[in-house]
Amino acid sequence: MKHQTGTPSATSLPRAPRDSSNRRMTKYFIMMAIRVVCFILMVVITPYGWQTAIFAVGAVFLPYVAVVLANVGDDVHEPDAESPLQALTAEPPRPAEPLPQRPNVIEVRETRPE
Template identity: 80%
Template sequence: MKNPASQSATSLPRAPRDDAHGRMTKYFTMMAIRVACFVLMVVITPYGWYTWLFAIGACFLPYVAVVVANVATAPAQRAVPPERAIESSAPTAPTATETGVIRIQESGSRRTPPPSSPDPS
């Protein structure tokens, strides 16, 4: 049985592909910062307090990157029919041209083609 309530396109969640792409981008960015911390820890001399700062970054950024990458976006809120989102000043039921919303509904029966007229020849 089909759901009679219409789904608003603005209330749909992010596509899983887009969500995964965003999380991978965050992860790879943090891993690049981790590699930079490790290289700077080894290369910069004389060693001092900043060496320890780079070492801490190189050690703890993988944990932070995994935690951040595993946080998915919040689930979508309940679907809102598009008619509720559009303000209408007309006291009667608005038409599709007044609201900008075009509603397509399926009917249970199929339309039969009109009968063809007999050939006049």
């Protein structure tokens, strides 16, 4: 694990577990929908032949593949985000120009209505 110095940027944080779980469930449901379609086509398409065998293989083995893919999770390594502060040039900071000094006096003027 890489040790970061300073404050981590929001783009370098890992994905939330909830997002990963939602992504895996979506993949699982899509594969199960494909399995249902394979099963229906296996029964509906006549005459039975090599197409039926392909749909049968899909209907039988897709649950296994779906469970394996759902349990694997997201092991894809995303490139580390770089802090925008690192992209800045290394110029020394200029000293701030002093603000013009005003006296710290509050002046109240009253005018008479005419």
